Amino acid sequence: MSENTNDGKTRVISNEDYFAEVQRLLSEGKEVRIRVKGNSMCPFIRDGDTVLLRAYQGQSLALGSNILAKDKDKFVFHRFVGKKNDQYILAGDGNLVLREYVAAKDIIAIAYMHYPQVGGEAFDIDRPWARIRGLGWYHIRLLRRALTKLKLINSSTNRSIK
Template sequence: MAENTNDSKTRVISNEDYFAEVQRILNEGKEVRIRVKGKSMRPFIQDGDTVLLRAYQGEPLVLGCNILAKDNDKFVFHRLVGKKKNQYVLAGDGNLLLREYVGAKDIIAIGYMHYPQTGGEAVDINRKWTRLRGLGWYHLRLLRRIVAKLKR
């Protein structure tokens, strides 16, 4: 029997196409597991880890939850750190300065589970303790910036 070698090939598609498919699946009421790309959610979520998402349907959001949103034609998976007027304030755990301001219409999904690529146990990222830990890390940004400058 011949082996199918096409199964191991990687296909590259645009972010627009990828997230259009993610949104389509979410709109069907299904959960979607996506791979996180980049370092903005370190130290808690690493590049290459995966997260399980559920569609955002306008429910109240709790501080510290992880959100997939579209910010100026760019998709971000960051933590909700505040609300200013009618905008939700998002920040990556690894970011020392950057924040995004998005409206409710820009929120696509909420993250519920984190699966480390190292094969460790899955983490419920919507648990109160996990959200508080992330918010605490966010509020240490000034101290983290000072330490980063001292290390240079």
């Protein structure tokens, strides 16, 4: 993770150090705003957008919540889409197949505000409509996979006809 310093230079810190500091601040009862890296939460949250987090303290999670968790040795910011055998199931909005299964002890925080990097105002993502929209997007994954395959087939057919 890179960090801008006062002298205009950028320094790089490890994800472990970065998230250790995030966890420390959360444990002090502070809210923490982090930058999202990658496109696994597209189309709703994009690379470079930021989200505001509150510490997870074991409370009941609403389906569709956006969660920061540790999955094995990596940190993930994905949507809570279900629970099975005391495991929370997380999936990125942009992922068509992958899911993570984490224990309650692995959940670090819940995001409640989204700040788009480009165009748009801050948006409360912990409201029912935002969670329902995300869950709906998750539940049409099969259709999205089929459409993606059709687009690939269609684009390769168009290239071979030319």
